Amino acid sequence: MRFLGRNALLLAACLCMAAVSFAGSASAGPWRITEERWSASDEKAWQDFVAALGAADCWTFDACIKSPANPYRHTDPKTRFYVDCADMPYVLRAYFAWKNGLPFAWQTAMKSGDGPGTDIRYSQEGNIVVGRGAVPRTPSGVNALSVLRGLTGTVSTAMYRRNAASDDAYMFTDTYSPRLDREAIVPGTIAYDVNGHVSLVWRVEPGGRVLIFSSHPDHSLSRGFLGKEFLRTGPQLGSIFQKFRPIAVVGAKRASNGALTGGKIVGTRNAGIPDFSLEQYAGSPPGNPYAWRTSSWLWNGENMDFYTYLRARLSAGELEYRPVAELRSMMQSICFDLRSRKQAVEISVGRGIQNMTPPERLPRNIYGTDGVWELYSTPSRDARLKTAFKEMYDLVVAFIDMDAANAPRLRYDGSDLAGDLLAAWGEQNAACDISYVNSDGRTVALSIERAIARLYDLSFDPYHCVERRWGAPENSDGEESASCRDGALKTRWYKAERTLRNQIDRTYDVDMGYSISELERGPWGLRTGKGVEEGPEVDVKAYLTGLVARRDERRAEIANPFATP
Structure with a gap:
């Protein structure tokens, strides 16, 4: 269009x-x-x-x-x-x-x-x-x-x-x-x-x-x-x-x-x-x-x-939730989303947008604009991806609550829902084969788990290197991000846009055409056009792992009530 x-x-x-x-x-x-x-x-x-x-x-x-x-x-x-x-x-x-x-x-x-x-x-x-x-x-x-x-x-x-x-x-x-x-x-x-x-x-x-x-x-x-x-x-x-x-x-x-x-x-x-x-x-x-x-x-x-x-x-019959199958389906859908995002980033990189000098200001609204930004940026796509991760997290939490309450709509015959969900998570994560080619031409493997770990680091900005488009960690190790060729200006933009990456709600009616210094100054909030300070919790694996660990601790206490803590 x-x-x-x-x-x-x-x-x-x-x-x-x-x-x-x-x-x-x-x-x-x-x-x-x-x-x-x-x-x-x-x-x-x-x-x-x-x-x-x-x-x-x-x-x-x-x-x-x-x-x-x-x-x-x-x-x-x-x-x-x-x-x-x-x-x-x-x-x-x-x-x-x-x-x-x-x-x-x-x-x-x-x-x-x-x-x-x-x-x-x-x-x-x-x-x-x-x-x-x-x-x-x-x-x-x-x-x-x-x-x-x-x-x-x-x-x-x-x-x-x-x-x-x-x-x-x-x-x-x-x-x-x-x-x-x-x-x-x-x-x-x-x-x-x-x-x-x-x-x-x-x-x-x-x-x-x-x-x-x-x-x-x-x-x-x-x-x-x-x-x-x-x-x-x-x-x-x-x-x-x-x-x-x-x-x-x-x-x-x-x-x-x-x-x-x-x-x-x-x-x-x-x-x-x-x-x-x-x-x-x-x-x-x-x-x-x-x-x-x-x-x-x-x-x-x-x-x-x-x-x-x-x-x-x-629903063809009564509404029923089969939690393990639901989680698998959601993860498969998210895997499709990640692969689609990969193609979008590859198109942008193939056009050499990451080598261009960024404008002095963001578009009036990053979610709805025209030109290079409309064609090659991914803020709307990324917001929908984050929403999908959050919806999956919320539904998994709801399944655990439904299981504890013996909710009639939950169809689960096992005795360890958290453990079964965690096992399904591991299988589907392994089945989601996704990667990107970095600036040096080397293939970098990704997964759903790695995407969650860096979800708020995935850059929607087409002027950033491919490593930042995929949220390569910039910690003391920095091995994955070492091949990024962004200069000081793009690095500053990347850091300033963090609050925009934290935001999963798309605010099309808010002016967002800020300069880099205006974006850095804040204030932050949903209606400011500058993003929010923190994104919502989306780490399903961490949630399930915590449940399983606490369950195992309780079992150990029951098995040996006189053990020294």
Whole structure:
């Protein structure tokens, strides 16, 4: 995505610096629209298409589109696809529509509900649709890649930041808010994080976990679970779940070759969509969706928080926690995140960004900007990684508490939960093979444990050496960091940014454009834009090791009560 400035209005444009680039002179096949609407079988095929791409062993959008997971790959002209997180749902949906002769339409202009002069990606009152476009219906069709190129120049996360209750007949939103159940939350559902990130659901596990994948400004692809990093808000901002609104071509004629010509695009109103619901805002039992902060989440007589309720609703049966399997799954997801981060850092290093002189100031906001920083920095990615580590830590603590209380939802038949979790931790840590190549060309081995030990040392700053990007210890040993070639200025920046690395909450509405001396002076706090003094506890292994050690001490005391302490 190329963001078109911070004005209140985002206008459609076919940019010459588009995110879909061409290799060679092959032209795209025409996009002829032959179907008036997406049928139920089309929607099911769309779900299967997204599910296959999500499950594929590919780590860029371009690689996924060219992989065996894409049944249409052999029909593509020679081209390369580059998309970021906001583009991906639109480009995939448009690509699928092209290959199946289906209609496609999109928002071309958004106006901030906050008034003029605001960044519509982070508006406090959401955005309003003020322009719409659609693929033309002509007998000869249109150049499909030109449409995809235009989308990447138009789409930003601002497109998703709209009121979920909006129901305009003409300036309708591209997406709607779905019901929270397994029939509605399916592959192809959009997961929108109001802090500036968009993912696609590619699987919902029987136990209710939602698997997602997303692209990034550096074109790498990441996969993981939907968790608390996706903030729940009121309907005016459109979090979390969205699905593409059904559309239809009306008033068109059919050419001799079967293509539809003319007519107009009509969007289905909310009342006509079977799984439309404001449940994710109104709660259960439903209340006022705009009073979302006080919503209740009651399921089968049990009060829950939203994320537990979501998982209960999406479970194939009763919500159950199998702690050892849960820990393994979370560690596997984090391993995927670390590998995706590795690719992002490699792209930055490959471009030589670490050899450039850093600007005198940080961007106005390090989480949402443009240029070199947007393409090659990782503050948002790293914040989501830290949140995943914290969520894993909190859940492990909860499992231990549930076991002590004999909680009915915990499914564990053993007698040593802490020990079994610790054993699973060791196995999954050993299975996560990750490394990086340092500035001298040597391979440095990493692991989940090493990532935790240096979590708040991982630099998001693309101007730092690769050793600092991976948090190489700078203690008296300093062997790993010795190959770093950063000079005094970059070293000073690295130390000054420590408080920003400690912060796991992404504050897109806070000014962060500080000079190095301003950053060093503080004060620090979540709303200062300078970070926080300490990050939260995330060391699962240390927690479990402590529990096992205390258990062993108690056992020893029971076995030999007269031993001298």
